[in-house]
Structure formats: C-alpha cells, structure tokens
Amino acid sequence: MALRPPPISVVIAARNEAPRLPALLADLAAAPELIAEVLVVDGASGDATRRVAALAGARVLGSAPGRGLQLAHGISCSSGSWLWLLHADARLEAGWRPAVATALGLPEAAWYSHLAIDGSHPALRLVEWAVAWRSRWRQLPYGDQGLLLPRPLLDRAGGLAPLPLMEDLDLVQRLQPHTRLRPLQARLRVDGRRWRALGIGQTALANARLRRAWRRGVPAEALAARYYGAAD
Template sequence: MSPLLSVIVPVRNEAHVLPALLDDLAALRLAGAELIVVDGGSDDASCALASARADLVLESPAGRARQMNAGAAVARGDYLWFVHADTRISAGAVQRLLDALQARPLWGRFDVRLSGRGLALRLIGTMISLRSRLTGVASGDQGIFVAREAFRALNGYADIDLMEDLELSRRLKQLVRPVCLRPPLETSSRRWEERGVWRTVVLMWRLRLAYYCGASPSRLAREYHRGSRP
C-alpha cells in the first residue's frame, strides 16, 4: 500500500542542520510517511546522518530542482512534500498537514517565519507569507506539497538553477490556488544575518523582478551567489 506522503529533502553539505530536521520528521515517518533524502555531492557527513534515519538516500547531480525531481521520481506517496534541510517543523505543523491532506488538495504550502530574533526578521517572515497568500506563488522555504500525479503530469520542477519554486508555483496556480497552512515552518535566518537583512531583501527582490522580466535563471544564480558573499 502506498503511503499518503513522501517527504523529499535535497541536501548538499547540510550536516550542521540536518539532524534537527530529521528529529522533527521522526514521528511523521513512524506514522507511515516516506522520507527521501537526495544528496547533491556532499563532502561532509550529510549522507551518513541521513542513511540511518531516512527510508532512502539518493545521489543526484547538484542543483535543488534536479535533486527534488530525482526524489519525486522514486517517491511512492500520494503527496510529495518538498522540505529544505534548514527548515524546522513543529508537531502542530505536521498534524495540520495531515489534516489538510484528507481533503485531497492539489497543492499547497505553509506560512514561514525566520529563525533569528529581532523585529526586522519577524516582519520579513510575515511579509513573505502575506505575499504568497496574495499572489498564490510559494517559495521553497514554505514547504511546497503537491499531489504526486499532478507533479508528474507537469513534468516536475523545471531544470533551472534558481527560481524553480516560483516557476512550479506559477504552473500549479494556473490549475488552482494553493492551500495555505499554519502554523508556520521555521527557516534559518543565517543568510539574512550574514549578508545583512535589508541588503538581502533588496537582492532577492531584484532577482525576482529580473526573473519575471525574462532574465536567465543561470545568470540570476550567479548573481545570487555573488550577492551571498558578506
């Protein structure tokens, strides 16, 4: 019998954050969910950490879209839940997802909050969630979940270097707007704190606008990584 849910976690050198996520997902796995970790060429302990606590650990060419597609290709669950390695998931969020899936939605995502302290980070998390509710477009940090058959019918994530989450959201939204769930998932604020909070806001909005105007995701990925240097 196929599980209701397959959780797919793309990783690359995530040993410093992966154990906490695996702890968060342990009860869900015991309840019957399938956990698939897809490694994109780690040279740390990511694979070793995952091998004892996941149903399947795969190797894939690096790239979040490629890794998530590789996991989805072998997933058995009726629903696919794509979760970033630096995410923290409360027991309440897990239960809310399981409850929501009983209604058989096509797809959805969670609200999000940033892990760090301070009003600016709290405001940014709130604005990300609000923007998503207004536009019907989700980011990968929001834990996108989607019916497996719908995902495969759309040929999964586009094989692009950045903005794969927005691109998939736009295609799914043409079918139906997402289910929006609370309580929020928590995502690491490390990149915001290392690069500077408002500098990162400006960078992300500039890249997003360029993408909507037709810029190449490969070029945007290079700019993103240049901009990520503190």
C-alpha cells in the same frame, strides 16, 4: 481492516547541511502514519550530509548541485501519492502533524507552510508578514515554505523543472491555473544564516532582484551563480 499505507514521500534537497539536517529528519520521524519515505538528495556535499541522512534512516540519492535538479531527481525516485518538497535547513514547528493530516483529507490543493525565520530581529517579523501576504494574495509561496501536494496535481502542472534556481517560482506559477495554494495551519522555521550574513535589508533586496531578473528572462544558471556566490 487493513491499515492504509502512509501517503507522503518527502523529498529534501541538501548540500553541506550535516549540522542542520538531523533535526528535520527527527521531526519527520515522529509521524510514521503520514510519512512513507524520506529521500535526501545530496548535491555534492563536502561534509557528512550523506552520512547523517543515512544514519537517520533516509534514502540518500546523489545529484549535481542545484535545488531544482535535486528535487526533480528525488521526485522521479519517489513512490508516495503525495509529495512534500522541503529544504534541508527547515524545522517543523508544533502542530504540523494534525495540520498535514487535515490537508490530506480536504479537496485537492497544493499547500505551503507559514514561514518563520530563525532570529530575534524585529525586521525578520516584517519579512515573515510580507511573505504571508504574498503567499495568500498573490499565490506565490516559495520553496523555503515547503510545498505539499498530491502527485496527480504536480503531473498536471508539468512536474518540477530541473532548474538550478527559481524552480519554486516556476512551479507555483504553473500550479496556479490548476489549484489554489493554501496555507497549512503550522509554521516551518528556516535557518537565518543568510539573512545574518548579508543583512536583512540586503537579503530582501537581493532576492527581489533575482526574481525580477527571472521575470525578464535571465537564465536560471546565471541567477544560481549570482545567488550562491552571494551566499558564500
């Protein structure tokens, strides 16, 4: 009996993530039965991001910086029947392989991971709880939780818009009429450097203001300039 090819194309948006990207690529390399290809879309990094991605066996693409631009380009170059959209500073925690394998065998849906933020401050656990509540009851997981979905579902929702910011919110809102977004039974751990740099309360407030501005029609380009200026 012929073996089925692995179904998932992983698309990772990266910019200046050379210190963090190898760990995520090592996580993904542990599941060749699931992962058909890993595409790292580099947004004009000034460090060794492209080199470390290539050394780890990823397919490296170039793009103008901006997560939506990068992810949309990677999707257009991918071939898998499923897509997994990830940020470069993520880590896949224990149990992700059986969780993903289970999701692939269930009726069509879009899947997100439970968020874990790297750091020991108790306020981060409150943020994680709020994210879990928002994702479950408002159906609004964001890009740092990863998004795993079959390609036909993404196509029916209109694809991923090449926005420099808010591409995740835009996509999940367009997915809602087509499917229920469901949690994988595994956590995805993200780097906490922005939370540490700006402070937990200030980061949460800044993110809320960006989302409110987006809903009021502020262009994504202006929001990206605000977000990345704060991150710097």
